[in-house]
Amino acid sequence: MPVVELAEVTKAYESKVAVDHLAFSVEAGQMFGLLGPNGAGKTSSIRMMMGITLPDSGSIRLFDRPFERGSLKRVGYLPEERGLYKKMKVLDQLVFFGQLHGLHAEDAHQRATSWARRLQIDDSLHKKTEELSKGMQQKIQFIGTLLHDPALIIMDEPFSGLDPVNAKLLEQTLLALKDQGKAIIFSTHRMDQVEKLCDSICLIHQGRAVLSGRMREIKSRYERNHVLVEFEGSDSFLRSSEVAEAKNFSGHAEIRLKPHGDAQKLLHEASAAATIYRFELVEPSLEEIFIQTVGGKVDA
Amino acid sequence: MHSILLIARREYLEQVRGRAFKMTTIGLPAVFALIVGVSYLSSLGLGANRRVAVASNDPALAEQIRHNLLGDKQAKATVIVAAPATPQDRALLLSKVEDGTLDGLLSVETTPGKQPAATYTSQSAGDFITTGRIRSALNHALLDERLTTGGMNQVAADALVEGISITTYQAHKDGTVVRSSAEASFWKGYIMAILLSMTTMIYGMNVARSIIQEKTSRIFEVMLSIARPADLLAGKLIGVGAVGLTQIAIWLVAAAAILVSPFASAVLTGDFTVHISWAEAVLFPVYFVLGYLLYSSLFAGLAATCETEQELQMYTPLAAAPTWLSFALILVVINDSNSIWSVAASFFPPTAPVIMFLRMAAEIPPAWQFAVSIGLLALSIWGVLWFSARLYRIGILMYGKRATLPELLRWLRYS
Numbered sequence: 047m048p049v050v051e052l053a054e055v056t057k058a059y060e061s062k063v064a065v066d067h068l069a070f071s072v073e074a075g076q077m078f079g080l081l082g083p084n085g086a087g088k089t090s091s092i093r094m095m096m097g098i099t100l101p102d103s104g105s106i107r108l109f110d111r112p113f114e115r116g117s118l119k120r121v122g123y124l125p126e127e128r129g130l131y132k133k134m135k136v137l138d139q140l141v142f143f144g145q146l147h148g149l150h151a152e153d154a155h156q157r158a159t160s161w162a163r164r165l166q167i168d169d170s171l172h173k174k175t176e177e178l179s180k181g182m183q184q185k186i187q188f189i190g191t192l193l194h195d196p197a198l199i200i201m202d203e204p205f206s207g208l209d210p211v212n213a214k215l216l217e218q219t220l221l222a223l224k225d226q227g228k229a230i231i232f233s234t235h236r237m238d239q240v241e242k243l244c245d246s247i248c249l250i251h252q253g254r255a256v257l258s259g260r261m262r263e264i265k266s267r268y269e270r271n272h273v274l275v276e277f278e279g280s281d282s283f284l285r286s287s288e289v290a291e292a293k294n295f296s297g298h299a300e301i302r303l304k305p306h307g308d309a310q311k312l313l314h315e316a317s318a319a320a321t322i323y324r325f326e327l328v329e330p331s332l333e334e335i336f337i338q339t340v341g342g343k344v345d346a
Numbered sequence: 347m348h349s350i351l352l353i354a355r356r357e358y359l360e361q362v363r364g365r366a367f368k369m370t371t372i373g374l375p376a377v378f379a380l381i382v383g384v385s386y387l388s389s390l391g392l393g394a395n396r397r398v399a400v401a402s403n404d405p406a407l408a409e410q411i412r413h414n415l416l417g418d419k420q421a422k423a424t425v426i427v428a429a430p431a432t433p434q435d436r437a438l439l440l441s442k443v444e445d446g447t448l449d450g451l452l453s454v455e456t457t458p459g460k461q462p463a464a465t466y467t468s469q470s471a472g473d474f475i476t477t478g479r480i481r482s483a484l485n486h487a488l489l490d491e492r493l494t495t496g497g498m499n500q501v502a503a504d505a506l507v508e509g510i511s512i513t514t515y516q517a518h519k520d521g522t523v524v525r526s527s528a529e530a531s532f533w534k535g536y537i538m539a540i541l542l543s544m545t546t547m548i549y550g551m552n553v554a555r556s557i558i559q560e561k562t563s564r565i566f567e568v569m570l571s572i573a574r575p576a577d578l579l580a581g582k583l584i585g586v587g588a589v590g591l592t593q594i595a596i597w598l599v600a601a602a603a604i605l606v607s608p609f610a611s612a613v614l615t616g617d618f619t620v621h622i623s624w625a626e627a628v629l630f631p632v633y634f635v636l637g638y639l640l641y642s643s644l645f646a647g648l649a650a651t652c653e654t655e656q657e658l659q660m661y662t663p664l665a666a667a668p669t670w671l672s673f674a675l676i677l678v679v680i681n682d683s684n685s686i687w688s689v690a691a692s693f694f695p696p697t698a699p700v701i702m703f704l705r706m707a708a709e710i711p712p713a714w715q716f717a718v719s720i721g722l723l724a725l726s727i728w729g730v731l732w733f734s735a736r737l738y739r740i741g742i743l744m745y746g747k748r749a750t751l752p753e754l755l756r757w758l759r760y761s
């Protein structure tokens with residue numbers, strides 16, 4: 047049973063079509079990445095899932111029922127444009143959000159304290175929000191999203207502004223929530239995180255889904271024509287007739303072969319020119335798939 | 347409803363605990379009292395301690411004018427008399443006015459069978475208080491002189507010229523008659539109208555400021571995922587309105603405590619007895635709530651279209667114009683609280699709260715007029731809320747640029 051399902055959803059603002067016949071579904075226990083360059087229609091799609099704006103046509107189903115505001119009690123939403131009440135104390139703020147989601151004050155208090163401990167910000171609970179760093183505030187927003195134990199979690203660019211340590215903590219938390227059976231949708235520009243975390247993706251460009259499906263299945267559509275090479279010596283093999291494109295990072299090269307390019311021949315040329323420590327034929331990264339699919343139209 | 351109450355409670359507690367609430371609760375009445383006190387104290391000394399010369403060909407008249415001027419305790423004037431005055435005397439006195447030794451010269455010429463001719467020369471053309479006192483002293487002296495010339499004895503003439511004071515009472519429709527003072531009634535109505543307009547404007551602006559701050563802090567999208575835009579707006583209006591009522595209640599309790607104190611009873615005696623009727627006590631919070639809802643919903647719509655507080659301030663004079671109009675109508679209302687203009691202004695929703703209180707100070711209007719006034723206010727609140735809620739719904743999610751008029755019209759269409 048899909049937790050969220052979009053069918054032929056379209057939304058236009060004046061003459062601009064923000065979302066154009068978009069369709070995808072997300073199951074419980076699935077981590078779903080919504081990708082696309084700036085202005086592709088990711089946030090517009092998410093806002094429609096949250097009932098903040100309404101689609102012009104198409105349908106949105108939450109928890110296998112047509113969209114209704116009551117269903118949002120089971121959804122946790124972290125928007126891209128996120129903020130907090132600056133003058134409020136952190137704990138008061140979290141209890142307020144919890145109560146709005148239908149929790150009793152004591153329950154919300156208990157959950158907020160427990161989450162704060164888990165995300166290592168329990169010593170900030172009694173401070174005013176404005177006294178905290180941006181990263182700390184982001185953790186509080188994250189707790190506010192999860193406090194009512196939602197079955198569906200939607201996060202718009204959740205990793206932006208986080209340092210690597212906190213990004214890792216957030217990743218681990220999301221994976222743990224996925225293991226608990228939560229459906230998680232997040233949008234991001236960070237392809238490495240999508241590749242690492244998501245089971246399925248939908249790549250949107252100019253409002254349309256240009257690529258969607260399970261990550262494994264998408265990657266298998268592309269031939270293994272990428273080679274990673276670690277070497278010492280001459281880089282003349284990077285100009286081989288088998289190579290379409292090469293990036294050299296001081297002894298670490300990323301190579302894209304020409305269609306039907308011969309990797310064995312390239313290995314032979316490389317070993318003749320330099321000492322080879324690593325020569326690995328890999329499938330294209332999501333970033334390369336992204337760039338290939340969206341082409342030169344990316345304005346991000 | 348649960349969300350509305352939670353949002354209202356948060357808004358209320360946030361503002362009541364804030365420094366601004368504490369400062370305005372204490373500071374505003376203090377500033378108001380200071381302004382009234384300073385105005386009153388300075389008015390006591392206005393036109394006082396003047397050095398005036400009276401030059402006339404009629405010594406008795408000149409002496410009577412001097413007597414009248416010195417009899418005015420507030421004037422504390424120094425008066426010299428030159429009578430009968432020669433042209434040289436007048437020239438000398440005039441030169442003293444010119445060099446500032448004297449503040450003014452009153453020159454009176456009487457000719458039998460003709461109206462006396464009087465001139466007053468001073469360096470200050472705007473000293474209307476002194477001019478008024480001199481005119482009064484002259485007229486009383488002339489009247490006194492004519493009465494005594496006509497055969498009345500001096501004591502009877504003085505008593506007649508001095509006049510008698512009138513004690514005023516106000517008869518109410520319920521048959522009660524209470525002692526009243528037109529001056530005290532005017533000031534009571536005026537102060538209540540100021541309090542009403544000031545608080546509705548202040549709290550209307552608070553709603554607007556709060557919306558701008560939330561827009562700046564980007565909290566809206568988080569909140570919209572939990573509550574409907576209408577609930578957010580309703581919660582904010584109720585919360586901030588409750589803050590206003592709390593503040594007014596504190597002021598009224600403090601004012602009542604002061605009014606029943608021994609100090610107040612020593613100061614506010616006689617003609618300055620202030621009577622606050624039940625109608626005024628009940629209708630004040632009613633008109634505050636209605637006026638506040640009208641202005642705050644208007645400000646909420648405006649704030650949703652603005653990016654910064656500076657931008658909002660550009661609209662404020664426009665939104666506050668009805669309040670200015672109310673105060674411009676004070677004289678019309680005081681002059682005749684039942685004139686067509688007074689009644690119309692008390693029905694016109696933007697001016698209704700202030701004008702109704704000014705009317706009530708003079709005379710309690712009929713019940714049907716309250717019903718019409720309150721009904722029209724409620725109807726206009728509904729209209730403005732409808733309009734503002736549509737702007738609010740879209741405006742709170744628009745960041746980065748000021749909305750143009752065509753965009754605002756589109757927002758109204760989309761909602």
